[in-house]
Amino acid sequence: MRLVCFLTVVLLLGGCTQPEKSKPIPFKTTGDVKHTMQWVLDPAADHIWDSAGSVITAEGVEELAPTTDEGWLAVQHSAVVVAETGNLLLMPSRARDDQDWQEIALGLIDVGMRAAKAAEAKDADALFEVGGQLYRVCVSCHTQYMQGDEKRDPLTE
Numbered sequence: 326m327r328l329v330c331f332l333t334v335v336l337l338l339g340g341c342t343q344p345e346k347s348k349p350i351p352f353k354t355t356g357d358v359k360h361t362m363q364w365v366l367d368p369a370a371d372h373i374w375d376s377a378g379s380v381i382t383a384e385g386v387e388e389l390a391p392t393t394d395e396g397w398l399a400v401q402h403s404a405v406v407v408a409e410t411g412n413l414l415l416m417p418s419r420a421r422d423d424q425d426w427q428e429i430a431l432g433l434i435d436v437g438m439r440a441a442k443a444a445e446a447k448d449a450d451a452l453f454e455v456g457g458q459l460y461r462v463c464v465s466c467h468t469q470y471m472q473g474d475e476k477r478d479p480l481t482e
């Protein structure tokens with residue numbers, strides 16, 4: 326009997342010291358998916374594409390890769406914004422499902438981090454290659470999740 330009482334006390338005490346049920350993580354989004362595209366992802370991705378490869382102008386071929394440390398640092402900044410946007414798209418108010426949307430958003434994080442590495446290494450060829458991969462991530466999500474009138478290619482606008 327004494328043992329039973331002892332055990333009861335231990336169990337009760339155990340109950341008291343259990344960690345509190347974890348609270349949901351608070352967050353406050355600044356806008357929906359469209360807003361995130363327009364104000365966060367698109368400008369950052371454009372910056373990467375505008376910094377990779379070359380364009381042919383009247384004066385000849387112009388290389389787009391940055392030529393200064395600050396220029397490369399700015400591209401690295403945009404690349405990390407692209408990567409982190411994957412997480413923004415995974416947030417409960419923005420994620421459209423927990424299947425392909427999730428896969429593609431996680432892919433955006435990987436490609437963004439690859440672009441950040443290329444910029445850190447000041448590797449113009451690698452940045453160009455990752456730029457192509459990045460474009461494919463955008464298109465794969467838009468093909469599946471943009472609807473009706475919005476189903477245009479915003480990348481060529």
Ligand code: HEC
Nearest residue numbers: 358359362363367370429430433462463466470471475479
């Ligand atoms: C995980 C899915 C997903 C990924 C990845 C994604 N988008 Fe989007 N994007 C959307 C959806 C959904 C819309 C339509 C949003 C709406 O109008 O409600 C959209 C819309 C847009 C728009 C139009 C915004 C407007 O003003 O109507 C632009 C521009 C855009 N995306 C750029 C990009 C670029 C650039 C990338 C890649 C670097 C990208 N998106 C990657 C889902 C995605």
